[in-house]
Amino acid sequence: MAFPSDYALQLFDRSPRRLRWTPERHAQIESWSAEVRQRLADLLKLDITPPPVPPVRILEQETLPDGIVREKLVLDLPLPGGEVPAYLLRPARPIKPAAGILCLHGHGGYFAGKDMVAGITKNTHPIAVECAEALNYGYGIQLAREGFVTLCPDAFNFGERMPESQRWPETDICGRWNTLLTIFGYHSMGLTLTGNFAAISYLLSRPEVTLPTAGCVGLSFGGVQTMLTSILDHRIGASVISGALFSLRGESLEENLPSCAAQSIPGMLDWFDFPDLAASLVPRPALYELMKRDGCFKFEQSHPLYETLAGIYAKRNASDRIALDVADTDHRYIGRLVPDFFRQHLTASNKGKPA
Numbered sequence: 364m365a366f367p368s369d370y371a372l373q374l375f376d377r378s379p380r381r382l383r384w385t386p387e388r389h390a391q392i393e394s395w396s397a398e399v400r401q402r403l404a405d406l407l408k409l410d411i412t413p414p415p416v417p418p419v420r421i422l423e424q425e426t427l428p429d430g431i432v433r434e435k436l437v438l439d440l441p442l443p444g445g446e447v448p449a450y451l452l453r454p455a456r457p458i459k460p461a462a463g464i465l466c467l468h469g470h471g472g473y474f475a476g477k478d479m480v481a482g483i484t485k486n487t488h489p490i491a492v493e494c495a496e497a498l499n500y501g502y503g504i505q506l507a508r509e510g511f512v513t514l515c516p517d518a519f520n521f522g523e524r525m526p527e528s529q530r531w532p533e534t535d536i537c538g539r540w541n542t543l544l545t546i547f548g549y550h551s552m553g554l555t556l557t558g559n560f561a562a563i564s565y566l567l568s569r570p571e572v573t574l575p576t577a578g579c580v581g582l583s584f585g586g587v588q589t590m591l592t593s594i595l596d597h598r599i600g601a602s603v604i605s606g607a608l609f610s611l612r613g614e615s616l617e618e619n620l621p622s623c624a625a626q627s628i629p630g631m632l633d634w635f636d637f638p639d640l641a642a643s644l645v646p647r648p649a650l651y652e653l654m655k656r657d658g659c660f661k662f663e664q665s666h667p668l669y670e671t672l673a674g675i676y677a678k679r680n681a682s683d684r685i686a687l688d689v690a691d692t693d694h695r696y697i698g699r700l701v702p703d704f705f706r707q708h709l710t711a712s713n714k715g716k717p718a
Contacts, residue, residue, distance in 0.1 A: 476522025
């Protein structure tokens with residue numbers, strides 16, 4: 364008897380996905396979304412109460428030729444290995460009212476992390492610079508040039524959130540780190556999101572930021588981070604999810620390969636798939652970027668998922684809160700609609716922080 368070649372697909376098709384999106388949920392979409400949010404937090408063992416502003420150490424500061432001030436800092440979290448390195452970029456001419464954007468990296472660049480997003484070209488790996496250019500990863504510095512205050516942290520087991528002796532690995536390390544964490548009851552994505560929640564607290568506390576909610580943007584794994592961060596932390600007022608709209612029943616499961624361990628959620632398919640999570644964001648503002656030649660998440664699979672989401676927004680009379688940008692390119696950040704999207708959905712409806 365041969366072991367089934369479609370083993371993972373059989374498991375997927377048997378998974379209950381008890382909180383999957385169905386049209387019948389329209390009548391109770393608020394309570395359904397709240398249940399999805401709480402279940403997601405439970406699976407990742409997360410407290411979704413907004414955390415206090417963490418202690419922060421400013422390590423260095425430089426002024427770039429275009430007037431942007433880039434600070435390297437560390438957020439100190441009460442966890443083993445709880446230091447979260449990040450770059451904060453302050454624009455020379457901030458928009459009014461001033462908005463903060465959390466900019467989350469994906470893979471690539473030998474796990475370079477925040478360096479690619481914050482425009483780092485010195486004291487980093489040449490592959491990180493090459494990857495940032497190829498995938499247009501520099502949305503942290505791009506949005507700072509547009510007048511936003513941006514914060515670019517490292518995810519767990521990326522950038523400086525790994526031992527110095529193990530930095531710049533040329534092979535996948537996410538599975539090894541996540542396996543280590545599970546022994547202690549942790550998960551990579553849980554630790555990454557904990558850092559993101561603290562980063563939001565810090566970003567909104569900055570005197571340069573006057574709005575009470577922030578934006579969030581990311582490509583690929585950064586797009587997955589953006590989706591999950593936005594679901595769990597309602598201080599995110601608008602989300603840009605680039606190259607990260609997919610179902611787990613895609614190419615990886617067809618080949619019996621798992622989703623990357625850095626973005627895996629234990630027991631997820633007992634309750635929902637990623638398209639269901641995206642639906643739980645309705646009617647909050649979301650811009651999706653899809654690439655016609657995306658080799659990671661195929662356009663012919665992603666685009667129908669977007670159409671389903673757009674239909675849910677329309678049913679909620681919220682079609683003005685979902686947007687799509689499609690480029691005839693491979694897996695890379697597009698960015699064409701992003702500044703105006705954030706201006707519209709962060710600044711137009713907010714009156715600023717309470718005095």
